[in-house]
Amino acid sequence: ITGQPSLSVSVDQSRVARYGVAASEVLDFVEAIGGIRVGEVFEGQRVFPLVVRLPSTFREDVAAVSSVRIPTEGGVAVPLASLASVDLSEGSATINREWSRRLIRVQSNVSGRDPASFVNEARAAIDARVALPEGYVLEWGGQFENLERARTRLIIVVPAVLLMVFFLLYFSLKNLRDVVIIYTCIPFAAVGAIFALWWRDIPFSVS
Incomplete structure (x- = not known):
């Protein structure tokens, strides 16, 4: 597993319960930041995925993602930061697999001994x-x-x-x-x- 910057969003159950928002709804909005596949477009024999996502201004940095407003049960839209914690951490760029199992290689060179x-x-x-x-x-x-x-x-x-x-x-x-x-x-x-x-x-x- 090799790392690259990754955006981590953890839903706070107490906060979403306070605002009357389902955790799945919060995750749907988070998924929409990167893009949600909603269908397919056909052009002759070629098929293209139809993806809906938020404007690029909401994907620029952590602050922009945290400011995405999510509607609540009372009709008031609150920022994502009020319902979940948004952090930038090192995630997985590629995940190697062998026989359908995740594989992490740690390599070393041995010299001067068997x-x-x-x-x-x-x-x-x-x-x-x-x-x-x-x-x-x-x-x-x-x-x-x-x-x-x-x-x-x-x-x-x-x-x-x-x-x-x-x-x-x-x-x-x-x-x-x-x-x-x-x-x-x-x-x-x-x-x-x-x-x-x-x-x-x-x-x-x-x-």
Whole structure:
């Protein structure tokens, strides 16, 4: 959700009751400031919406909107400011959606460390300090999402490959003892790679 100046009108129930005006009538007048679609105009095959709205002088600023006069039950017209509070605040210019749900993206760049540890630390901090309202869901994406997908695949692929290599060695050597000896070299082979990553200060991660 990105913001832009937005005019907010909040009807005061006690005021409209005092003047004998329905809240819906006040909102209809407010809607008329921007324009109300009342019909359609046909020109051949083309269709144009027919919109009724107040003159532009009532849309220039907050003071002009507040001065719009609304008829009451007693026949006296009172300004909008007497029935509602009119404020200029930051509203929504665009609302992003995904699967029919509103979506707010918060982006950051991670450098000098692996995404997984950063997300775990950020997730713990948010869980400790932020209470999400009902209906809100927090999801982590980007490079971390790719990392999780790769990790899920590796959990399946790596054991399958190791098992396949084991059977290939067994069918080639026909000796279980030799296969086990060769297999014991695999952890030692990884030590050199891990040491090199540590020595170069490169995060040990999957992307």
